């Protein structure tokens with residue numbers, strides 16, 4: 001065969017094409033690095049079978065509840081541990097992992113426009129549609145401007161809405177007197193009950209059940225009972241779709257679609273109800289209902305539905321997770337529990353002497369020890385332990401390159417970055433030798449005032465959590481009332497594994513539950 005004939009063969013053309021493309025990419029990358037002042041990565045985890053190995057490891061660790069800790073351990077294995085950034089590959093695609101506060105600040109604030117949420121919108125769209133949590137660009141700006149005022153106004157009143165739900169919650173604890181029970185499962189029911197009331201104006205009342213001799217109150221909408229189950233399923237399904245990234249569309253089962261439909265039907269019922277009110281009726285509505293406040297700004301039923309569901313996703317599991325980790329640590333640390341109890345009893349009374357009217361947004365904010373305990377829980381167990389962004393253009397991150405890791409590194413347009421705040425929160429450089437220990441006392445040390453971007457449970461920059469104050473108030477109120485009502489708390493099993501295994505769906509919770517005794 002004439003050697004020139006080979007040039008018409010597909011395998012030769014493909015091979016030559018791949019080589020030429022690689023050479024072009026190599027030269028282009030070098031030019032970009034020179035232009036942007038970037039240096040080669042100090043730490044490269046390597047290919048691990050084109051990233052198949054990393055991928056398998058990540059899935060295995062997720063299934064066994066050690067994914068979050070694995071994210072931290074990987075930093076201890078990198079060649080230069082002083083450099084808090086490394087490159088790795090999944091299916092041959094280079095990704096960047098960072099726990100460096102300067103890099104995180106660049107991604108979230110100083111270079112905000114260089115990064116976006118990537119595929120979050122497509123992945124979450126079937127359940128959450130277009131809302132603050134899923135949108136980028138102008139759509140996100142508009143959502144944020146619309147929702148932000150609600151988070152300033154509601155703060156004062158909302159703790160009072162919690163009390164009726166807590167009264168039902170207490171019945172479950174009393175039922176379990178002397179027995180070991182899972183407090184986390186109850187926290188998840190509590191937060192969906194209170195969040196649906198706050199958002200839609202009516203609670204799904206998932207805490208009411210036969211076991212405590214209660215039933216759902218009569219309601220005009222069917223599907224209320226199914227809502228919590230459907231919402232839980234769909235939300236966890238979104239987390240699995242996120243793991244698949246580009247291949248997210250492979251996960252789209254009938255059950256997922258059915259659950260989304262149930263959630264939408266429920267939310268739309270309340271939206272319609274709000275839209276049927278006249279302007280005068282809306283203004284005169286008593287009490288704070290998030291939906292009614294939003295309905296004063298827009299009459300679009302889909303916008304209203306989507307934004308409510310976005311807030312529900314952002315606010316419900318995060319708060320339930322925080323409370324679960326808190327009570328887990330309080331049960332393990334009787335001295336901390338006693339100290340917190342003392343603060344609560346001194347400020348708000350106990351037993352028959354509980355001063356309900358004293359427990360407000362302002363007074364809860366003044367509970368210094370409570371704040372320290374919450375901070376310590378958010379440090380060791382941030383509700384969103386790792387998060388992703390994607391580069392919208394060729395750019396750099398300030399650290400991760402050169403011999404000492406302090407030079408900028410190149411980030412190519414479309415490249416994924418994972419920032420692992422749970423690992424930053426455990427780094428000795430920022431938290432000292434006892435970084436791995438639960439020690440609320442550290443929050444009274446002056447060093448913790450200088451942490452800046454090394455403590456970031458609520459994100460930072462323009463997309464900082466809108467519900468931060470809301471969440472802190474709710475967690476403080478629930479903790480106060482629980483400890484007032486039940487002064488005794490112990491672990492169900494004194495040999496409970498520590499550190500605990502962690503479930504990582506969209507947010508983090510205890511893999512094996514929060515199994516305690518309370519009385």
Ligand code: HEM
Nearest residue numbers: 132314315318319322383384457458459463465466467471
């Ligand atoms: C312990 C409780 C909470 C924690 C640790 C937490 C943490 C976070 C984090 C890390 C983000 C950034 C997500 C991202 O950009 O990818 C976020 C966003 C958000 N959070 Fe929270 N959150 C909590 C509770 C709440 C609550 C109770 C609400 C509402 C009632 C809420 C509303 C939001 C909203 C609306 C966003 C989106 C902000 C935006 O993209 O502009 N959060 N939160």
